[in-house]
Amino acid sequence: MPLLNRETRPAGHFLRSFGNEIGLLVAVLVVIGITTYFSDSYRMKPSQNAKEILRQTALLGIFALGAGTVIISGGIDLSSGSVIAFSATICTSIILLLSPLVDNSPDTYDLSLWILLAAFAGTLLAAFLVGSFHAWLITSIGLPPFVATLASLVGLRSLARLLIEDVTRFVYDKQTGSSQIYIGDDFYHQLGSVWWIPVVTFLLLSFFLWLLLSKSVYGRHLYAMGGNEEAARLSGIRTERLKWMAYCIGSVTAAIAGILYSSEISMAEPANNGMGYELSAIAAAVVGGCGLSGGIGSIGGIMLGAVFLRVVIDAVAKIFKQKPDILEGLVVGGLVVLAVAFNELRGTGGLRKQFFPGALGILNVLILTVLAGAITAVTSTTDKLRNGIIAAVVTLLLLGAAAIRERINASRATIPR
Amino acid sequence: MPASPHIKIRNVGKRYGGVVALTGVSLGIIAGEFHAIVGENGAGKSTLMKIIAGVISDYEGELRLRGEPARFTGTRDAEALGISIIHQELNLVEELSAAANIFLGREKRNAFGLLDDRAMQREAGKLFEQLECHISPAGPVRELRVGDQQLVEIAKALSLQSEILIMDEPTSALTETEVQRLFRVIERLKSSGVTILYISHKLDEVFRMSDRVTVLRDGQLVTTVNTSETSPRDVTHLMVGREIEEVDLGSERSPGDSVLAVENLSLPWAGHARKWRLQDINFQLRRGEVLGIAGLMGAGRTELLECLFGTSAEKPTGQIVLDGESVQFSHPADACRAGIALVTEDRKRLGLFAEMSVRENITLCTLDEVASIGLIGAGAERQSAAESVELLGVKTDGVDAPVMSLSGGNQQKCVIARWLRTQPKVLLLDDPTRGIDVGAKAEIYKVIDQLCRDGMGIIVTSSELPELITLCDRILVLCEGRQTGEFSREDFREQAIMEAATMRE
Numbered sequence: 001m002p003l004l005n006r007e008t009r010p011a012g013h014f015l016r017s018f019g020n021e022i023g024l025l026v027a028v029l030v031v032i033g034i035t036t037y038f039s040d041s042y043r044m045k046p047s048q049n050a051k052e053i054l055r056q057t058a059l060l061g062i063f064a065l066g067a068g069t070v071i072i073s074g075g076i077d078l079s080s081g082s083v084i085a086f087s088a089t090i091c092t093s094i095i096l097l098l099s100p101l102v103d104n105s106p107d108t109y110d111l112s113l114w115i116l117l118a119a120f121a122g123t124l125l126a127a128f129l130v131g132s133f134h135a136w137l138i139t140s141i142g143l144p145p146f147v148a149t150l151a152s153l154v155g156l157r158s159l160a161r162l163l164i165e166d167v168t169r170f171v172y173d174k175q176t177g178s179s180q181i182y183i184g185d186d187f188y189h190q191l192g193s194v195w196w197i198p199v200v201t202f203l204l205l206s207f208f209l210w211l212l213l214s215k216s217v218y219g220r221h222l223y224a225m226g227g228n229e230e231a232a233r234l235s236g237i238r239t240e241r242l243k244w245m246a247y248c249i250g251s252v253t254a255a256i257a258g259i260l261y262s263s264e265i266s267m268a269e270p271a272n273n274g275m276g277y278e279l280s281a282i283a284a285a286v287v288g289g290c291g292l293s294g295g296i297g298s299i300g301g302i303m304l305g306a307v308f309l310r311v312v313i314d315a316v317a318k319i320f321k322q323k324p325d326i327l328e329g330l331v332v333g334g335l336v337v338l339a340v341a342f343n344e345l346r347g348t349g350g351l352r353k354q355f356f357p358g359a360l361g362i363l364n365v366l367i368l369t370v371l372a373g374a375i376t377a378v379t380s381t382t383d384k385l386r387n388g389i390i391a392a393v394v395t396l397l398l399l400g401a402a403a404i405r406e407r408i409n410a411s412r413a414t415i416p417r
Numbered sequence: 418m419p420a421s422p423h424i425k426i427r428n429v430g431k432r433y434g435g436v437v438a439l440t441g442v443s444l445g446i447i448a449g450e451f452h453a454i455v456g457e458n459g460a461g462k463s464t465l466m467k468i469i470a471g472v473i474s475d476y477e478g479e480l481r482l483r484g485e486p487a488r489f490t491g492t493r494d495a496e497a498l499g500i501s502i503i504h505q506e507l508n509l510v511e512e513l514s515a516a517a518n519i520f521l522g523r524e525k526r527n528a529f530g531l532l533d534d535r536a537m538q539r540e541a542g543k544l545f546e547q548l549e550c551h552i553s554p555a556g557p558v559r560e561l562r563v564g565d566q567q568l569v570e571i572a573k574a575l576s577l578q579s580e581i582l583i584m585d586e587p588t589s590a591l592t593e594t595e596v597q598r599l600f601r602v603i604e605r606l607k608s609s610g611v612t613i614l615y616i617s618h619k620l621d622e623v624f625r626m627s628d629r630v631t632v633l634r635d636g637q638l639v640t641t642v643n644t645s646e647t648s649p650r651d652v653t654h655l656m657v658g659r660e661i662e663e664v665d666l667g668s669e670r671s672p673g674d675s676v677l678a679v680e681n682l683s684l685p686w687a688g689h690a691r692k693w694r695l696q697d698i699n700f701q702l703r704r705g706e707v708l709g710i711a712g713l714m715g716a717g718r719t720e721l722l723e724c725l726f727g728t729s730a731e732k733p734t735g736q737i738v739l740d741g742e743s744v745q746f747s748h749p750a751d752a753c754r755a756g757i758a759l760v761t762e763d764r765k766r767l768g769l770f771a772e773m774s775v776r777e778n779i780t781l782c783t784l785d786e787v788a789s790i791g792l793i794g795a796g797a798e799r800q801s802a803a804e805s806v807e808l809l810g811v812k813t814d815g816v817d818a819p820v821m822s823l824s825g826g827n828q829q830k831c832v833i834a835r836w837l838r839t840q841p842k843v844l845l846l847d848d849p850t851r852g853i854d855v856g857a858k859a860e861i862y863k864v865i866d867q868l869c870r871d872g873m874g875i876i877v878t879s880s881e882l883p884e885l886i887t888l889c890d891r892i893l894v895l896c897e898g899r900q901t902g903e904f905s906r907e908d909f910r911e912q913a914i915m916e917a918a919t920m921r922e
Contacts, residue, residue: 211792215793216788216793217788217792220777220781221781223773224773227771227773228766228767230766230767231761231766231768231769231770233728233748233749234759234761234768235782235835236748236749236752236753238748295770295773296772353490
């Protein structure tokens with residue numbers, strides 16, 4: 001029997017359960033602290049900035065929760081960006097079709113409530129059908145989740161674009177359709193743009209999913225399936241039903257986000273809505289501690305992952321005075337690599353392992369050098385060349401030293417034959 | 418330089434978080450000896466071997482090889498210096514062929530620098546010939562049974578032609594005949610000067626083969642002795658640190674009425690020359706009876722249990738009558754509800770949820786009992802888990818400990834506990850003591866005996882015949898999918914049962 005250090009057990013247990021969440025929380029506070037120090041905007045208009053970050057976080061968080069749930073179940077849902085575009089199209093189309101006609105053309109200003117409710121219900125139903133379709137492809141046909149949802153990722157957006165042409169042509173009775181639908185109603189516009197509405201939606205949804213995943217029998221079964229699907233099936237768990245549930249949560253949360261995004265801009269434009277958002281959602285889940293192999297992760301983690309992602313994007317934008325949407329990809333990409341690498345290394349105690357072995361290691365010292373230089377140069381506002389070169393040289397020296405040290409240690413470790 | 422230590426380890430220790438797996442172990446291995454390492458589950462045997470083989474690279478203490486300090490960063494380093502290991506848990510790439518697995522990372526190439534599959538398969542075939550087994554070198558490993566997969570692992574280690582060969586329970590999935598073949602190979606290796614480090618729970622193997630024995634307990638070295646100067650009884654005593662009473666099972670059990678009847682059960686095997694995985698199986702199981710299924714690997718033991726549990730690859734024909742009602746299950750959930758439980762053969766792959774705690778592993782099948790309106794009652798769940806832990810004597814640091822922090826035997830108890838909570842009428846145990854040490858085995862035997870006396874019908878398979886003889890009231894023998902014998906307790910003779918198990922047309 002292993003000897004146990006009983007005195008450290010309660011703290012150990014707490015850290016084991018919530019270590020990831022605590023780490024993220026600290027990281028969020030540190031990033032906010034640094035940004036406050038460097039950016040005038042945070043100091044001058046704290047509440048405006050806070051509201052905007054919260055609203056953005058909530059919008060991302062809503063469908064990140066869905067993406068995370070699917071990841072915990074052992075699958076992956078790549079379709080959320082397209083489901084957002086598709087849902088926006090469905091929602092605005094229903095509104096358009098139900099709006100009263102004025103001079104033979106629908107009037108979307110001052111809509112009655114039942115029209116909006118019918119549109120939301122229709123959109124969520126459509127999303128439920130999308131999720132059910134995914135589940136059927138995966139459980140009955142046997143497609144890998146990656147393929148099934150990848151097909152939706154490209155297919156649904158196309159479908160939405162075709163749909164919106166026909167709907168607009170029909171409603172406005174014209175020869176050519178339009179690639180977007182505009183909704184003039186003020187209340188509809190407020191849903192996504194008044195900061196607290198997405199935030200409250202996000203919190204309610206989080207609470208509901210936390211209850212489902214962490215407290216309910218279904219949730220426990222979902223974690224079990226994600227961790228070891230075959231063992232779960234042999235334990236009498238109906239895995240196909242759980243997958244159905246998981247993929248529906250994935251698409252329905254994306255649909256809720258889709259409604260809010262379209263409300264924010266008062267329109268649907270499926271060619272551009274939610275472009276690439278699926279990766280941000282997966283990134284938030286992974287940064288929040290969901291393991292891509294399934295069975296690991298928590299709602300709290302996903303929430304904090306979304307917060308962290310948005311805070312960092314905003315911080316980088318503020319500090320380097322760039323447009324957030326240009327920087328977003330770089331930040332998301334970098335954070336995902338760092339988060340997953342961190343989890344891997346922590347799990348295997350691998351800080352002692354060799355990071356730059358062989359020719360691949362040398363090449364990557366150079367790649368990281370060039371990356372550091374290039375990123376520094378493009379984010380600098382003045383003296384781009386000088387800053388880039390400085391960053392590159394510093395990186396080269398640091399990583400080069402590490403690579404050399406590793407080689408010395410490695411040659412010591414094994415004795416000559 | 419005979420008798421000088423080939424490997425010398427000094428003050429070696431290893432901890433996983435707060436758990437000390439090994440502490441202050443010093444040991445010398447002499448060149449050319451057969452050195453057995455014994456100890457209970459969690460005694461630190463595998464950890465020690467993994468350190469020597471370079472699997473674990475961050476440990477305390479010092480390892481010297483031929484007098485030179487060595488610190489391996491991986492198995493490659495160790496292999497380069499002539500140390501290889503056969504792991505207890507199988508480490509094969511299931512999609513690749515047996516030959517490809519054996520030469521993984523050291524592939525043979527032809528004049529054009531392309532893979533020379535033919536040469537590798539020829540070599541692999543030779544190794545299998547040495548092991549006297551009939552494994553197709555070109556067939557994917559996934560299609561092999563566990564026993565054959567273990568033989569592939571052994572062949573892989575042999576192909577490295579190491580000077581020091583570490584074997585971590587190589588026989589745990591082998592049948593008696595395969596074990597005999599393996600021992601003949603080991604004898605040959607020994608006579609050619611290979612040093613062998615051998616972990617086993619089977620003391621008869623240890624005493625038959627080894628020169629010296631090292632006993633570990635609770636991560637510490639108890640002693641190293643010459644095998645000729647000790648006895649199995651003494652070694653057992655040293656291992657557990659207490660006397661274990663001789664288990665006397667099976668006496669005065671009184672089986673009741675029939676709970677399960679199997680009539681003309683056959684399981685088709687599409688696309689195979691034999692056409693049937695199982696053919697015309699007939700038997701009855703009574704309440705309060707332990708029925709053993711004996712047979713070599715590939716005899717259909719696991720397949721039979723899968724048919725009863727409704728998870729066979731294809732639909733079986735014939736009848737399964739449970740409690741007087743003819744049943745046919747299409748999903749394990751149905752079998753579960755009807756009162757059948759299956760503890761699977763491959764614990765790691767099919768039984769355990771590695772990411773979960775002891776509590777979650779135990780209560781998974783019976784969450785509805787501790788839940789109201791679908792929400793799990795934390796207190797009630799904890800209580801149930803604690804109850805099971807207590808009942809089966811699971812050694813754990815509380816019910817919330819990660820299940821992977823437990824030793825193999827205790828992990829197995831958690832899986833059994835999960836199924837016992839469903840209060841099954843019929844309990845199916847597929848090789849339940851595979852890779853489990855003496856102490857834990859005896860405890861599991863006692864649990865089985867008690868369940869049987871409480872009126873449960875139990876079917877157990879095992880790759881170790883003596884185990885079935887200890888446990889069972891009746892033994893059914895399978896050979897290549899057919900029923901070739903049935904023995905009741907008074908007729909149990911190892912010889913006769915083995916003959917039935919190897920009966921060919």
